[in-house]
Each structure stands twice: as structure tokens, then as C-alpha cells.
Amino acid sequence: MTTGGRGLHGHVLETLGPAITAGDYPPGSVLRTDELAQRFEVSRSVMREAVRVLESMYLVESRRRVGVTVRPKAEWNVYDPQVIRWRLAGADRPHQLRSLTVLRSAIEPVAAGLAARHATAEQCAELTECALGMVATSRGHQLEGYLVHDVAFHRVILKASGNEMFARLGDVVAEVLSGRTHHDVMFEDPDPAAVTLHVQLAEAVREGDAERAERLTREITAGALQELDVLAP
Amino acid sequence: MTTGGRGLHGHVLETLGPAITAGDYPPGSVLRTDELAQRFEVSRSVMREAVRVLESMYLVESRRRVGVTVRPKAEWNVYDPQVIRWRLAGADRPHQLRSLTVLRSAIEPVAAGLAARHATAEQCAELTECALGMVATSRGHQLEGYLVHDVAFHRVILKASGNEMFARLGDVVAEVLSGRTHHDVMFEDPDPAAVTLHVQLAEAVREGDAERAERLTREITAGALQELDVLAP
DNA sequence: GTGACATATAAGTCTGACTTTTTGTTCCCG
């Protein structure tokens, strides 16, 4: 959960990034480096570095004699952790949350299947430990504790899949789960059925039953999608 | 296929990026901005901008009094199009290609299912057109033409899914398919079975048969995985 | 050995001057 606000240029990004991803500057809008530098009270060099980073996220394009133009939303690198965080913090949070949950529903079952084949003994142990932790915190309003184990569980699955692209989505899943607990108010204890599914999933991975692991994960992510439909129709 | 080498700082990235992703500088290696600036014969400001970009890709971390340290591979933002391109061009291309193909096999079936539900009439028409183009170029060593239609086909599917995260993977799929045609030598015409599957998939989407669309796409991606197993065991 | 303090180092920041590319305008000629 690195805030990344280190340095002046980081501070500028922390303001400009959310503004752009929130749509404050519609696609095609033109900004000028000098003007921005004045507005944020930083030197041109610092502002240039910030623009370079925004450019590498495909949020803007810098062209001579024109300025820094905001790119259309479809071109943004929506897999950039920073961009994801900015958008989750902004107005279209619900929309973003749905996109990410659908992504999860595609990735995690396949990842679980692979994990069943490739997980090391240590990872299996970790998984079981997480599942136990979830059971232990599933009742009595221990939502924070439950969240920690839930996140850890999914991280292990993704990592154990052995696919680096899957593993890198650990942060995304963490963000989604954390958002569900913190933002979208969650008064009640987690669904007991979901807890059971996680325990069974740990079991399936331990036994190397890829097909069952995949099926169970599909049930878990289907539940997450359903939950989302209830909250935001 | 934007080379992105615009500007001095872009040229530096074009050299440093591949070097880092190729593992020329093992994790923990320390670089100094000044030294790099001298080595590439650019000013410090230009080099600083390049470092900022590398930092935003999580390839390096810049700390005072220490220097620019290379981060461990597990932290790299492997979804950054630039990073993907660099790695595909480097030594661990086979490994990277496998990761991406597995990712495809997870995403595309779900995307196809969603596309069957949400595709517009126009998108359905485009899809059919692409499929026809694939059929037309499937024989007689017209690999280039086939590739164009194949890429377009998958792009439409991903876009029609209505999920922006899926849509953004169009470039990745394009890179993978293009790599298969160009790099890994492909003398023979494409597998007729694959062509048929694409035609049927266009059909299923047009008819709104989500389940069939998903199943057919699973067959397609399974084929891609199998093909990979044959080439790189 | 442990803590406080000094020092060296490399990134970070700012400024001002200059270069280069690109756009839009003007003006001349067909």
C-alpha cells in the first residue's frame, strides 16, 4: 500500500492523476507544462517528470507546439496499480469495482486450477492456515481480521499458480476485497457459504484436484459478482 | 505498434528498459543517475525523466544517498505494454509468451461469453466479417492476411465484452498472435479446425449464445496452449 | 558495544538560456 507521494513530483501526481482519471479534463483537453508548473508551484523540471509518468500510463500525450493532451479513456493503462487506485478513489468507483470483479472471476478459477497442480507443500500449508484464520474470524464482527486472511488466501492462490501475470493481480484483489469491507458498508458477518468454499478450496489444492479447485473458485467469484449486483444494480 | 522512441528520453528507455527486463542488472543492482547520463550522453534532466518512467513501471526504485536500485522481478508491472514488448523482444521470450497465452486462456472465454450478451449489431457484423476474412486467407500461404483478420477478430470480442480491463488486452493478444506468425516460424497454413471454431464463435455471439461462445473460445485458447507445448516443451 | 554526532554522497530542486519541431498564418502566384 505504497502511497508513492515521495518527492515533489509525486505530490503533483497525487493531485493530477486522480483529476484526470476522474474525467475533470475531458479527452482532448490541452494542458501546458508551464501553466501546470505555476499552478502547482513547482519548477518546470519537476512538472516535466510528472508529465512523463502520466505519459507512461497512457493518460496523456505530450506533443511539441501543442501541449499535453489528455488521451481518451480507452487508451489508459487500466492495469497500472496507481491508475487503479486513483479510479477506485474517484467517482466511478462502482464501475471500476465491477470491472475488477469480472476480471477476478475470469482469472482466479484458472489460477486456482494451476495452483492445484503447482503449489508447493509450504504454499498448501499457508493456504490451510489462511482458511483456518477465515473460519476463526467469520463470526462476531471481526471483519478486519477476516479481511486480512481473505486477502492472504487469494494472494497465495494467485502466486501458487506459477504465472507471473496472475501473481501480479494480488494487489488488485486486495484492493477489491478491502474496498468491499471498508467502503461498501458491511455490517454483517461474511457469508458462511463463502467461508466453507474457501476451506474446501484449500483442501482441493492440497489434494491436487485442479478441476475441483477451479469449480470451487468459480463459485466464490460468482458469489462476489452476485454480491455486487445486490449492492449496485 | 508505437515504438515510443520519441525524444531523447525515449531513446534511453529503449536501451535501458530491455536491459533491465532482460536481467542484465540483477535485482538490487545500483545505478547512478549521473553515471547513466554520461553513459548515454544525455543531460541529467533527460536521464531523470527516464528513471521516473522506469520507476512508474516498478522496474527500479530511486532513493536518496543510495541511487537507482533495480527491483526484484516479482514487483515489475508486467501489464505495462512497454514492459511486455521489452520482454517479448528479450531472452525469456518463450516464458513470457507462455504467461501471456495462459492469461488469454483465462480471459478470452469469459470475454466471449460477455460479448454474446452485450455485442451490438455492428460488432456482430464486424466479427462475421473478420471470420470470413480468416476463411478466405486460411489457405495458400497468406499468413500475413490471416494474422490481420485473426487479430481484429479477437480485438472485437474483447471490446464487445463491455469490460474495459478485457478490452485493454487487445494489444497483448495482438502481440502474441503476431509473435506466433513472425517469430516462431509458421510455414504451414493455420489449423482448419481453428478457423472453423472462429466462424462458429462469431455465430454464437451473433445468436447471443453466451455458453456456447465461452465453450468455443475455451477450445480456441486450449489449441493455442497446445501449440505452445509443441513448440516449447 | 551503544549511542550521539559529523561527514560524504547521490538524489532532488530550481533557474535561465537555448534549440527544435510543429502549427497556423500570410502572401504571392497560377
Next chain:
DNA sequence: CGGGAACAAAAAGTCAGACTTATATGTCAC
């Protein structure tokens, strides 16, 4: 009146140098 060439302006791009700040590390007293 239209089209093309020359021109001017605007904004990013580049560079060099001086200065600031954080911090790792070494030193010394205790």
C-alpha cells in the same frame, strides 16, 4: 479564388550549473 511556399510564433525539449536535502556510514566518546 485556390494552392503552395515562406515565415513567425508557440510550446515542448534539451542542457548546464548551482544549490538543497535526506540518509547511509563512519567516528568518537562513553
